Amino acid sequence: MTRTMDRLAWPSLWVATFVFVGWGLVPRAALYTTVLSPARLVALAALIKMALLLLATRWSGRAWRSLEVGNPVRPAWRLLAAGLLCTLLGQAALAPYQLSGNESPFPSLADLFYVAAYPLIAAALVMFIRAYADTGFPIGTRGERAAVLGAATAVCVALAVPALRPVIEADAPAPAKALSAAYPLFDMALLVPLVLLLRITWRFRGGSLSAAWLAVLSGFVFLSAGDVLFAYFTALGRSGLDPFVHAAYILAYGLVAVGARRHLDLVRA
Amino acid sequence: MVTAVAVQEIVSAITPLIGENMARSAARVHCEKLGIAESHVTREQLAMLISRLETGLHVFVGRDKALSLMAGLRERLGGQP
Numbered sequence: 001m002t003r004t005m006d007r008l009a010w011p012s013l014w015v016a017t018f019v020f021v022g023w024g025l026v027p028r029a030a031l032y033t034t035v036l037s038p039a040r041l042v043a044l045a046a047l048i049k050m051a052l053l054l055l056a057t058r059w060s061g062r063a064w065r066s067l068e069v070g071n072p073v074r075p076a077w078r079l080l081a082a083g084l085l086c087t088l089l090g091q092a093a094l095a096p097y098q099l100s101g102n103e104s105p106f107p108s109l110a111d112l113f114y115v116a117a118y119p120l121i122a123a124a125l126v127m128f129i130r131a132y133a134d135t136g137f138p139i140g141t142r143g144e145r146a147a148v149l150g151a152a153t154a155v156c157v158a159l160a161v162p163a164l165r166p167v168i169e170a171d172a173p174a175p176a177k178a179l180s181a182a183y184p185l186f187d188m189a190l191l192v193p194l195v196l197l198l199r200i201t202w203r204f205r206g207g208s209l210s211a212a213w214l215a216v217l218s219g220f221v222f223l224s225a226g227d228v229l230f231a232y233f234t235a236l237g238r239s240g241l242d243p244f245v246h247a248a249y250i251l252a253y254g255l256v257a258v259g260a261r262r263h264l265d266l267v268r269a
Numbered sequence: 270m271v272t273a274v275a276v277q278e279i280v281s282a283i284t285p286l287i288g289e290n291m292a293r294s295a296a297r298v299h300c301e302k303l304g305i306a307e308s309h310v311t312r313e314q315l316a317m318l319i320s321r322l323e324t325g326l327h328v329f330v331g332r333d334k335a336l337s338l339m340a341g342l343r344e345r346l347g348g349q350p
Contacts, residue, residue: 071328071331134328137287138298203288203290204290204291206288206290207287208285209330266286267334
């Protein structure tokens with residue numbers, strides 16, 4: 001499956017991403033003024049995101065069920081699948097607006113699901129770290145992990161200030177403003193265990209386990225980037241930059257789906 | 270059995286999964302913990318080494334995959350399951 005996926009999934013993911021990056025860079029190109037009109041592209045983005053999230057949720061769920069009861073990462077996969085399901089439900093709640101060419105409301109029911117996904121995904125990542133630390137494999141000392149954790153936290157706090165300033169200073173209703181600020185904050189919090197897992201994964205470089213994790217973790221990095229871009233562009237009222245947000249989310253969900261599938265292949269092979 | 274030969278066999282078997290760097294580090298750490306001499310490894314020590322690595326691999330890839338991966342090694346190196 002991995003080889004087939006590499007042949008199909010990667011090119012499809014890159015094409016989908018570059019279609020939206022292209023829309024952002026050259027919106028007046030013939031392709032984007034005729035065949036792929038903005039309304040069609042928004043609808044297409046909604047469909048791609050839902051399909052990728054469905055695959056990511058399904059494959060994470062199957063990775064959970066494929067592991068034996070008592071395996072310490074089994075509950076982590078379940079939490080990850082639940083977090084991805086919440087994200088899928090959030091995207092599904094927005095889909096009727098995006099497919100019918102109407103502007104998506106913000107905040108909306110979708111945000112309830114998106115917000116619910118964060119603690120589930122964060123708990124999953126922490127559970128993975130704990131389980132991997134107990135394997136007896138040399139993934140770094142407690143001191144090293146604490147240092148990485150401290151450095152990641154410091155960088156996230158430093159990034160949060162400039163990233164949130166325009167969001168907080170924006171002229172928007174209080175609920176929208178609060179949510180726009182909350183997403184990047186949640187993402188920063190998610191980045192801390194992500195960095196630690198990336199550090200652990202680096203020690204497995206060259207192996208198929210590392211390749212699977214790298215895809216999942218890169219996906220979450222792009223998810224964070226998408227959320228920060230969304231908050232930033234919303235605050236600045238730059239809707240013309242939405243294509244980049246779509247591209248970031250498509251790449252994020254696609255990478256998480258590919259990584260989950262690779263994990264599933266590892267467990268089942 | 271010569272330790273270096275046994276360790277190389279183990280490292281080669283688990284490298285595709287966890288990478289050469291981690292395979293070598295994990296084998297070295299467990300050899301140290303088990304007091305395996307650089308010159309010679311007994312059948313019992315080899316069985317313990319394979320078992321320790323297998324227990325760790327359970328977490329990453331599940332019991333069945335770890336078992337099947339190590340079964341070939343046990344066959345070749347003679348470590349007891």
